[in-house]
Amino acid sequence: MYVTIPTQPSANADVTPLRNAHTIPAEARLKAGSYLYFEGDSVVWLYQVITGVLRLTRMLEDGRRQVISFGYPGDIVGFPSDGLHHTDCDVLVTARLQPYRRSSLECGDGDPELHQKLLQAALREISAMQDHFMMLGRKSAIEKVASFICVLSDRVGRDCGAYRHVELPMSRTDIADFLGLTTETVSRTFTQLRKSKIIAIDNIHTVIILRPTALLALSLGDRE
Incomplete structure (x- = not known):
């Protein structure tokens, strides 16, 4: 999942594997905290997320971490770069x-x-x-955070009464490393949106x- 116009089906609906018949091996199940693969590993498998949430990260030369993307139901992770995985991939929410x-x-x-389906996904x-x-290069902090919430609302939000609830299994530091912000800026922006x-x-x-209309407007750069 990237902060962009969603093109994948909502994770509220059941995800259908790309191919039901002749798919080998059967589904893999990984618990939260485990790793699916590491940067530099040879790519043998690609993985479609059926349930759960994954986190894809890279370490910069100076030791800082960049969260590249999050894998939500419907996403496919593990596309190769010169035959190798170009990120680490660990499990935030127990995944199938x-x-x-x-x-x-x-x-x-x-x-x-x-x-053809895998090629289109790539x-x-x-x-x-x-x-x-x-988005990383052009949007302000509040626009980035608003965009992030809007995309997750579309992907995994659920309606509870008059309002929409969005679960954030990742930490504020994860969000910061994903949006190119500091943890303090992300926390401050959430507080600003709450106030x-x-x-x-x-x-x-x-x-x-x-x-929701005000949140969407902020994500598009329209200030109140």
Whole structure:
């Protein structure tokens, strides 16, 4: 998941694997805190997230961390760079994953339909990554945080009464490392949104959107 215009199905709905028949091996299940792969590992499998949340990260040369993206249901992670994984990938919320062989992406000899679906998923990721990088360079802190909440609202938000609730399994530091901000700036921005009565914070991991139109306007750069 990147901060961009969502193109994946909402994670509130059940995710259907790209290919139900002849998929080998069966679903993998990983507990929160475990790692799926590490940067530099050879890519053998790609993984479609069925349930749960993944975190993809890289370490910079100076020791700082960059969160590259989050993997939500419907996302596919593990696309290779010169045959290798270019990020670490760990599990934030216990996940079910459908593996697909890397060869299914690189050639369509075995299953042309699966090859085409994986190729389209890779192209969507490239486009979303470009949009996300543009957002990082152009938006202010409040615009970035508002955009982040809006995208998660669309992907995993749930309606409770008159308001929409969004679960944030990641820490404020994760959000900061994802949006190119400091943890203090992210915390301050959440407080600003709360004081403006645009959101409420039920607990550190739950945001309640009180004024969705105002939040969307902020994400687009329209200030009240």
